Amino acid sequence: MDLITITTTLLTVILGAIGIMAFGIIFGLFYKGIDRKIAAHMQGRIGPPVIQPFRDVRKLFVKENIIPENAIDWVFNLAPLVGLVASCTILLYLPIGGQPAILDGILTAKGDILLILYLLLIPSLAMVIGGFSSGSPYATVGAQREMATMMAYEFPLAIIIVSIAWRLSFVEGSTHVFTVSTLTTTPLWGIVGPIGFIGSIILLLALVIVTPAELSKIPFDSPEAETEIADGLMVEYSGRNLAMFYLTDGVKTVVMGAIIIALFFPYNLSPILGLTDLAAVSVDIVFFLFKLFLVILFSVTLIRVAVARLKIDQVVYTYWVPLTLMSLVGLICIMWDQTIMTQFGIPKVIEMLGLI
Numbered sequence: 001m002d003l004i005t006i007t008t009t010l011l012t013v014i015l016g017a018i019g020i021m022a023f024g025i026i027f028g029l030f031y032k033g034i035d036r037k038i039a040a041h042m043q044g045r046i047g048p049p050v051i052q053p054f055r056d057v058r059k060l061f062v063k064e065n066i067i068p069e070n071a072i073d074w075v076f077n078l079a080p081l082v083g084l085v086a087s088c089t090i091l092l093y094l095p096i097g098g099q100p101a102i103l104d105g106i107l108t109a110k111g112d113i114l115l116i117l118y119l120l121l122i123p124s125l126a127m128v129i130g131g132f133s134s135g136s137p138y139a140t141v142g143a144q145r146e147m148a149t150m151m152a153y154e155f156p157l158a159i160i161i162v163s164i165a166w167r168l169s170f171v172e173g174s175t176h177v178f179t180v181s182t183l184t185t186t187p188l189w190g191i192v193g194p195i196g197f198i199g200s201i202i203l204l205l206a207l208v209i210v211t212p213a214e215l216s217k218i219p220f221d222s223p224e225a226e227t228e229i230a231d232g233l234m235v236e237y238s239g240r241n242l243a244m245f246y247l248t249d250g251v252k253t254v255v256m257g258a259i260i261i262a263l264f265f266p267y268n269l270s271p272i273l274g275l276t277d278l279a280a281v282s283v284d285i286v287f288f289l290f291k292l293f294l295v296i297l298f299s300v301t302l303i304r305v306a307v308a309r310l311k312i313d314q315v316v317y318t319y320w321v322p323l324t325l326m327s328l329v330g331l332i333c334i335m336w337d338q339t340i341m342t343q344f345g346i347p348k349v350i351e352m353l354g355l356i
């Protein structure tokens with residue numbers, strides 16, 4: 001590439017990164033406010049205003065940043081920044097509102113979904129390292145719980161990704177099945193038969209249950225249990241450091257919602273409505289935000305209102321046994337579906353099942 005092309009690409013990536021970071025922070029805080037408001041109404045309370053998370057962040061940034069006496073200063077201060085940067089980096093690989101990802105085809109063009117799985121670990125690891133470096137016994141207990149939770153939910157999450165990619169590998173003309181662009185351009189629902197459709201629903205439910213643990217929400221928030229270990233990992237954080245962890249949580253909420261949308265609901269309204277140009281972009285972004293709201297409602301709000309906090313051993317058991325088995329059942333259904341579809345074809349399978 002010539003110098004002009006390289007410069008243009010670099011400027012596009014930089015400006016896109018700034019824009020997507022602002023998008024993640026603003027809508028992450030906005031959806032946190034909606035989540036708190038809906039949860040309050042479901043519990044018979046009025047709840048804070050939707051803009052309360054913005055007020056909280058503003059207040060934290062102007063408050064004193066206290067460092068514990070026994071803390072490792074540079075690690076304690078670096079951990080929140082690393083978590084926020086990692087969360088924002090994931091958004092660069094995810095399509096937003098029907099638009100291609102900022103880094104689509106530029107870096108890791110053959111396996112960006114695998115990179116996303118690794119990047120998802122960094123915010124949690126940053127919290128763990130920050131907790132250990134604070135020197136607080138409460139934070140140490142919280143960090144240990146966070147590590148156990150991470151080891152528990154990563155296995156079913158990996159099974160979900162591998163299941164979808166494996167099925168896409170049998171689609172004619174489909175290449176680089178571990179890329180987000182391939183996953184979004186070939187929706188799973190359109191390439192599976194009846195048995196695979198059931199398996200896809202099972203995988204979707206498993207991912208919905210993984211999401212609260214990724215975000216440390218009830219019932220999987222034992223690392224930060226306020227009533228047990230005084231907020232655990234965050235007990236010693238204050239001021240701008242706590243604000244950055246707060247922003248990380250907001251951005252990661254958008255990230256998890258965008259991942260679910262990319263894997264299972266990558267549809268847009270503009271082709272259906274016949275729109276083009278700016279009108280198409282506007283409609284698709286609004287539709288994406290609506291889908292994101294529904295995903296957060298069902299995977300975060302309803303679950304944390306309906307279920308009480310689990311103990312750490314219950315959290316690990318839930319992900320290692322029932323949810324892992326659930327994910328494997330979804331994988332087996334998709335494998336069976338592929339075998340049957342290859343042998344008989346869609347019309348014959350439907351007739352065999354008595355659906356017509």
